[in-house]
Amino acid sequence: MKYFAPKSLEELKDLFLSNHDLNILAGGTDVLPRWQDNPSLKPNVLVDIKKIPELIGIKDSETDIKIGALTTVQDLKKSELMKLKFSSIHEAACQFAGVQIRHRATIAGNICNASPAGDLLPGLYVHHAVIEIYGPKGERRVPIHHFITDVGQIALEKDEIVTAVILPKSTESSLFYKLGLRQSMAISVVNFAIACEQESMGTFKTLTIAAGSVAPTVVYLKSFTDAIFNGINADDAIQLVDDEISPIDDIRATASYRSKVIKNVLMHIIKEIYVR
Amino acid sequence: MANSTHTIKVNVNGQTVSADISSELRLLDFLRYELDLTGAKEVCGEGECGACTVVLDGITVNSCLILAVEVDGAEITTIEGLSKNGTLNKMQKAFIDHHSVQCGYCIPGMVLSGEQIIKDHEQPPRDTIKEDLSGNICRCTGYQKIVDAIETVANQS
Numbered sequence: 344m345k346y347f348a349p350k351s352l353e354e355l356k357d358l359f360l361s362n363h364d365l366n367i368l369a370g371g372t373d374v375l376p377r378w379q380d381n382p383s384l385k386p387n388v389l390v391d392i393k394k395i396p397e398l399i400g401i402k403d404s405e406t407d408i409k410i411g412a413l414t415t416v417q418d419l420k421k422s423e424l425m426k427l428k429f430s431s432i433h434e435a436a437c438q439f440a441g442v443q444i445r446h447r448a449t450i451a452g453n454i455c456n457a458s459p460a461g462d463l464l465p466g467l468y469v470h471h472a473v474i475e476i477y478g479p480k481g482e483r484r485v486p487i488h489h490f491i492t493d494v495g496q497i498a499l500e501k502d503e504i505v506t507a508v509i510l511p512k513s514t515e516s517s518l519f520y521k522l523g524l525r526q527s528m529a530i531s532v533v534n535f536a537i538a539c540e541q542e543s544m545g546t547f548k549t550l551t552i553a554a555g556s557v558a559p560t561v562v563y564l565k566s567f568t569d570a571i572f573n574g575i576n577a578d579d580a581i582q583l584v585d586d587e588i589s590p591i592d593d594i595r596a597t598a599s600y601r602s603k604v605i606k607n608v609l610m611h612i613i614k615e616i617y618v619r
Numbered sequence: 620m621a622n623s624t625h626t627i628k629v630n631v632n633g634q635t636v637s638a639d640i641s642s643e644l645r646l647l648d649f650l651r652y653e654l655d656l657t658g659a660k661e662v663c664g665e666g667e668c669g670a671c672t673v674v675l676d677g678i679t680v681n682s683c684l685i686l687a688v689e690v691d692g693a694e695i696t697t698i699e700g701l702s703k704n705g706t707l708n709k710m711q712k713a714f715i716d717h718h719s720v721q722c723g724y725c726i727p728g729m730v731l732s733g734e735q736i737i738k739d740h741e742q743p744p745r746d747t748i749k750e751d752l753s754g755n756i757c758r759c760t761g762y763q764k765i766v767d768a769i770e771t772v773a774n775q776s
Binding site: 344345346348368371372375376379380385389391393417440441442443444446447526527528 | 623625642643645664665666667669672678679680681683684685686688689691732735750751753754755756
């Protein structure tokens with residue numbers, strides 16, 4: 344395994360031009376266990392991007408915030424800005440793995456790993472995160488729900504990397520819910536985030552819900568939220584959640600349990616928001 | 620493809636070390652087999668248990684999830700680096716005073732996570748200690764006494 348640690352995007356670009364099969368390493372918390380299980384997955388060329396300064400830091404502007412690819416989950420947990428403006432993502436960071444993993448795991452890693460159960464993802468979906476991508480052909484931006492295409496699959500070319508995540512600022516508030524088999528170090532059985540703004544008590548101006556661990560990718564529960572907007576009673580509307588999800592049986596839970604639990608918890612939380 | 624060899628220079632427990640290593644060598648194996656620092660243990664090998672915890676540039680990490688080549692230029696503290704001139708530090712003493720050690724396998728990681736907790740929080744509530752210790756698993760289930768030890772040190776400082 345060849346190892347490179349470029350010190351700028353420019354150096355990385357040169358590597359892309361001279362090599363055609365680079366594997367990117369950020370925090371490594373998902374990559375290294377995979378090699379442990381199956382050493383043949385070790386790549387021929389590994390590129391450690393942690394020494395590239397352009398990928399570090401959270402930048403606040405009037406309309407959005409730009410979170411550098413290497414921002415760790417612990418950085419998100421510690422950020423007052425995240426806590427204040429993007430509380431679903433902040434809450435997910437607080438419940439994410441344990442301290443040692445949070446110190447290493449990065450936001451871009453969680454996105455590019457494209458796990459259906461990735462805990463940062465539902466919050467990023469409801470806040471309409473945009474992924475900033477850099478490659479020899481230039482820079483481009485893709486909304487997160489177009490970026491993650493399937494289990495472990497992302498819309499990234501071999502010679503591109505994620506440089507940042509952009510979150511447009513809004514007046515919505517958001518929350519994150521996670522059901523795991525224990526509180527810490529647990530992969531979600533079901534997780535979801537809700538972002539909304541209320542006009543008055545019981546009336547939503549906006550309502551977005553994204554759920555994880557119930558389909559190959561995180562999914563928006565649009566049939567349900569549309570029904571709420573169309574004045575359908577929440578108790579009836581909740582059945583529409585089944586239209587969007589396609590849960591499976593795995594070592595953590597059965598498909599029918601996932602379907603039941605997401606509807607029950609969602610119903611409970613939506614009713615609570617109504618009376619808030 | 621043949622492994623590439625790299626020269627790394629790291630500060631481990633206050634001493635500068637230079638070594639030629641394979642790109643595939645994990646930090647945990649570098650510490651245990653190249654430097655003979657066997658305090659950090661391999662248990663799960665996938666970042667779930669915290670037995671391999673070390674301090675990298677001031678923060679706790681799982682050394683089984685990091686390649687040695689990644690830490691070139693860094694500062695590392697292992698459990699062996701806590702005592703000074705043969706005298707245990709406060710956290711180590713508290714673990715002994717509270718009889719926190721049973722089989723001992725998880726303890727180096729527990730002690731280093733305890734150090735991180737008192738660095739991150741001023742007089743942390745017991746629940747905060749438990750929460751921040753959640754990346755370290757003890758299968759003798761001696762958590763009570765481990766939390767007692769950390770709580771005592773936290774309240775002293």
